[in-house]
Amino acid sequence: MHRLIPTLLVILAGPAVRAAEPPTPLLPVPSPQQLRWQRAEMTMFLHFGVNTFTDREWGDGKESPDVFHPSDLDCRQWVRQARAAGFGMMILTAKHHDGFCLWPSRYTDHSVRSSKWQNGQGDVVRQFVDACREGQMLAAFYLSPWDRHEPSYGDSPRYNQHFVNQLTELLTTYGPFAEVWFDGACGEGPNGKRQEYDWPSYYGTIRKLEPTALIAICGPDVRWVGNESGVARPGESSVRDADAHQGSDARGKVWYPAECDVSIRPGWFYHSSQDDKVKSVEHLLDIYFKSVGRNSVLLLNVPPNRAGQISKFDVQRLTEFRAALDEIFKTDLCAGRPAHGSNIRGNDPRFAAANVTDGNLDTYWATDDGVTTGSVEIELEAAQPINVINVQEYIPLGERVRRYHVEAKTAGQWRTVASGTIIGHRNLLRIPAVTAQALRLVIDEAAACPAICSFGAYQSELAAPAGSGSLAAHQPAEASNVHGGGTVFGADKAVVDDPETRWATADEVRQCWLEVDLRQPQTLDRITIAELEPRITKFQIEYRLTLDEAWKTAMSGDKAGRPNESFNATTGGQP
Numbered sequence: 001m002h003r004l005i006p007t008l009l010v011i012l013a014g015p016a017v018r019a020a021e022p023p024t025p026l027l028p029v030p031s032p033q034q035l036r037w038q039r040a041e042m043t044m045f046l047h048f049g050v051n052t053f054t055d056r057e058w059g060d061g062k063e064s065p066d067v068f069h070p071s072d073l074d075c076r077q078w079v080r081q082a083r084a085a086g087f088g089m090m091i092l093t094a095k096h097h098d099g100f101c102l103w104p105s106r107y108t109d110h111s112v113r114s115s116k117w118q119n120g121q122g123d124v125v126r127q128f129v130d131a132c133r134e135g136q137m138l139a140a141f142y143l144s145p146w147d148r149h150e151p152s153y154g155d156s157p158r159y160n161q162h163f164v165n166q167l168t169e170l171l172t173t174y175g176p177f178a179e180v181w182f183d184g185a186c187g188e189g190p191n192g193k194r195q196e197y198d199w200p201s202y203y204g205t206i207r208k209l210e211p212t213a214l215i216a217i218c219g220p221d222v223r224w225v226g227n228e229s230g231v232a233r234p235g236e237s238s239v240r241d242a243d244a245h246q247g248s249d250a251r252g253k254v255w256y257p258a259e260c261d262v263s264i265r266p267g268w269f270y271h272s273s274q275d276d277k278v279k280s281v282e283h284l285l286d287i288y289f290k291s292v293g294r295n296s297v298l299l300l301n302v303p304p305n306r307a308g309q310i311s312k313f314d315v316q317r318l319t320e321f322r323a324a325l326d327e328i329f330k331t332d333l334c335a336g337r338p339a340h341g342s343n344i345r346g347n348d349p350r351f352a353a354a355n356v357t358d359g360n361l362d363t364y365w366a367t368d369d370g371v372t373t374g375s376v377e378i379e380l381e382a383a384q385p386i387n388v389i390n391v392q393e394y395i396p397l398g399e400r401v402r403r404y405h406v407e408a409k410t411a412g413q414w415r416t417v418a419s420g421t422i423i424g425h426r427n428l429l430r431i432p433a434v435t436a437q438a439l440r441l442v443i444d445e446a447a448a449c450p451a452i453c454s455f456g457a458y459q460s461e462l463a464a465p466a467g468s469g470s471l472a473a474h475q476p477a478e479a480s481n482v483h484g485g486g487t488v489f490g491a492d493k494a495v496v497d498d499p500e501t502r503w504a505t506a507d508e509v510r511q512c513w514l515e516v517d518l519r520q521p522q523t524l525d526r527i528t529i530a531e532l533e534p535r536i537t538k539f540q541i542e543y544r545l546t547l548d549e550a551w552k553t554a555m556s557g558d559k560a561g562r563p564n565e566s567f568n569a570t571t572g573g574q575p
């Protein structure tokens with residue numbers, strides 16, 4: 001008996017909990033270089049070439065190489081400006097559709113080598129990569145497969161060899177490169193023939209010579225978001241079907257994140273006539289929130305001018321843009337604040353809720369396996385106004401969350417202030433200002449136990465517009481019919497507070513309904529419906545307080561789309 005006691009004591013003194021294993025990754029996950037690219041968040045695009053001097057957007061390949069004559073090329077100035085504005089990578093148009101090469105290619109007569117500029121000794125790609133290296137900036141290039149100068153274009157096997165030669169030349173002479181950007185534009189060649197691109201041979205060349213370079217747009221590593229306005233969809237996911245890109249017949253799912261390209265000016269190339277049309281800071285901020293803030297990378301084009309420098313107009317705007325971002329994100333009101341999780345994986349402090357407020361993207365809050373809903377509550381220092389929320393998932397473990405919402409505690413009462421679907425690397429949610437003493441991130445649905453690495457809240461006048469303030473915004477929505485049955489035109493698109501997305505039904509549908517769950521009884525005095533174009537000829541708005549109650553008509557009309565229609569919430573009629 002005596003001998004048993006020490007044994008028992010040893011057991012009691014042992015560790016209370018065993019260290020928990022990290023969650024199993026939910027495949028697919030990003031490659032290390034996709035993760036680096038995503039975390040850099042902003043890439044600068046530089047469209048520069050003969051078009052800069054001919055004042056065109058698309059050259060025809062017939063321009064004299066002599067037109068290319070930057071008077072004071074300064075690639076270091078490009079890098080300095082990009083770095084100061086917070087960009088982590090730069091992509092130069094080494095060859096645009098006109099076929100003019102910014103490096104002295106052995107494979108064409110249409111290049112800097114044939115230009116009187118620097119007596120044919122000039123090499124923009126060399127200066128660019130050297131400046132990037134010096135400035136610790138990742139370098140990348142755009143190489144247009146469409147070539148309006150090259151005589152072999154359209155003679156498919158010959159041109160494919162030519163293109164592989166150029167790729168090889170760039171990669172072996174000027175590497176390392178972090179990304180290769182293939183444009184989708186494809187027209188007829190000088191011989192009137194259409195080229196069949198041999199994508200597998202292009203990809204194979206890059207993989208062999210530069211295995212860590214991302215292949216973007218017409219490539220397997222980075223996806224074009226689908227527009228040139230710099231705007232992703234709310235809930236943009238990095239997971240796609242494996243056959244989503246050219247030349248792939250793979251199956252299953254792949255990590256294929258979105259990149260949002262947009263120019264700081266109306267054109268991709270510099271035109272002095274557009275010096276007064278550089279996008280406003282407000283517009284750039286809006287783009288930032290709708291690209292970086294929607295789990296995508298922003299690829300902002302800032303085209304060098306005829307001197308070969310980023311013009312003073314663009315420099316000024318970039319400086320203002322950076323200052324505005326710094327101002328908005330100056331103080332994270334959640335940073336270092338106590339956080340409480342509804343469940344902590346294995347009760348292991350390694351997966352504690354405090355990981356979401358520690359400013360480190362490599363530590364995260366995680367729940368036990370099988371626990372796919374839950375919440376983290378963060379106590380703020382004092383009740384304070386908030387109008388931006390930042391949520392980030394630890395994507396090395398995949399995209400796990402499917403649906404979440406954020407609640408704010410005001411005067412002791414919790415209420416939903418924002419919601420979303422996929423989080424991914426980063427979701428920035430602009431909300432109408434709310435005074436909160438505590439915030440709660442609620443995971444409503446996840447495909448595996450969630451892993452959240454950051455949750456933050458900010459307040460800045462500069463973060464406006466904060467959405468419409470609609471009570472329906474981001475609330476769960478359902479519809480009787482959805483165009484194509486997919487998610488692009490899903491019911492939620494009517495309430496995501498984004499005029500650029502819409503709910504639509506199948507072509508033949510003439511009667512339909514949309515239902516929005518306001519989650520709790522709300523008092524409202526205005527209802528707005530916005531249509532892409534006037535199509536609705538009769539509509540009715542119905543409401544009910546509980547699920548078992550019959551629907552009551554609040555208002556009806558024959559023409560929707562009129563903004564700010566007033567409505568009497570008590571009688572359900574018009575005031």
Ligand code: FUL
Binds near residue numbers: 057183184185261268
């Ligand atoms: C497009 C091109 O045609 C434009 O000139 C520009 O390069 C843009 C980024 O991609 O497809």
